[in-house]
Amino acid sequence: MSKAARLEHRRQRQAEALRKARLAQQRRRMALAAAAVATVLVIIGGLVIVKLTAGGAGPAVADTAPASPISDGVLDAVKNVPAAMFDQVGLGAVDTLPKAISGQPALTADGKPLVVYIGAEYCPYCAAQRWGLAVALSRFGTFTGLGETKSSTIDAFPGTATLSFHGATYTSQYLAFQGVETFSNVRQGDGYAPLDTPTDAQNQLMKTYNAPPYVSSDAAGGIPFLDIANKYLMQGASYSPEVLQGKPGIDIAGLLSNPDDPVAKAILGSANAFTAALCQATGGQPGEICTSSAVTAYQAKLHG
């Protein structure tokens, strides 16, 4: 073989070696890319599989027990909020207020303005709403038989600690109250176990006032629903349950004594709003509550 031929042959071998090296490098890079993509798909697929298999076995709910009787500590905190605390919190941190309506027939029971609450124990927004409502109503009367529970642990704001109106009675010289918890937080089939059955009158309130024109058609029937003597309506929670997340009921109750805490601002702020509305229903009675600074401030906002 001539020298030129040998050089050409060597050049071709070098070129072939280089080509093979590049191919090998490209195969390694393709494998790395495939591994990266496969890893992402496996992680996402794994999350889906874990969810499907966990969902089939039923939710891992530690709090499926029905509501328990309210503890002394929580009850004391709910019914004995010092008057000065309400004024210190003032407007608090409230996102939604009761809506004033007019021209409707008076809603009464036993000759007193009637307040109707319709919710459910699984509902996280009902969980938020009950605290302020119970505190406000405790300024006008006395609850017995309140319960403590948590909202559904498989829904938004899972396991929000709260009270329950199921089985509770309310006595007051100023107001009547009907609290309806339609479902518990215990899973049953695709939903939750039923609790209280609304009366025909309560169902009629829902059909009339928890529907257009008072709420949008896509929100009709939503809970919690509150009717204060057909003078104020409210659907939904006064504030987001997020502020209560991760806190046991006793801790939430304890925070009501700190006017700067977000929990107190939300619960006592909403209680002040409800109190302002309740005072309108009771004709300003009891006077010392209905003329307090926080209630006066909210009365201006409710009709502003």
Place this chain on the structure above:
Amino acid sequence: MADRSTPAWARTATLALSVAGLAVSVYLTVDHFTTRSVLACPATASVNCAKVTTSAYASMLGIPVALYGLAFFVAMVALTLPYAWRDPRLRTVRLGAAVVGVAFVVYLVGAELFGVGAICLWCTAVHVITVAIFAVLAFAVALERP
């Protein structure tokens, strides 16, 4: 000078996917800011409360998640336009953005499945597009001619 190291199909695919992702992100952003946030559950106990309201996972560090997605796809469209492929320095930025996007997708899928407990179909479309962009870029980098 046109970039000839990245396969043409990859350049076209990533741009098309980024534009599609941007369109869906715009819709999700508009929907987030125009949908009334209702703090209520449906009366029927069989429906997830999160489906009718804004989930707690809809924002991060006080910023709506929809805005993060919008920013991501605006950046990806910019990074996959023809002029961007001519700058070799953007190769790492492009791939890095896709990696960040995929990490976010994994977090959001986990939040949907285990936090909210409900799947948002439009969000899933965004997630699929993001993973597809990452896949195309990963293989495109592997196939690049030196």
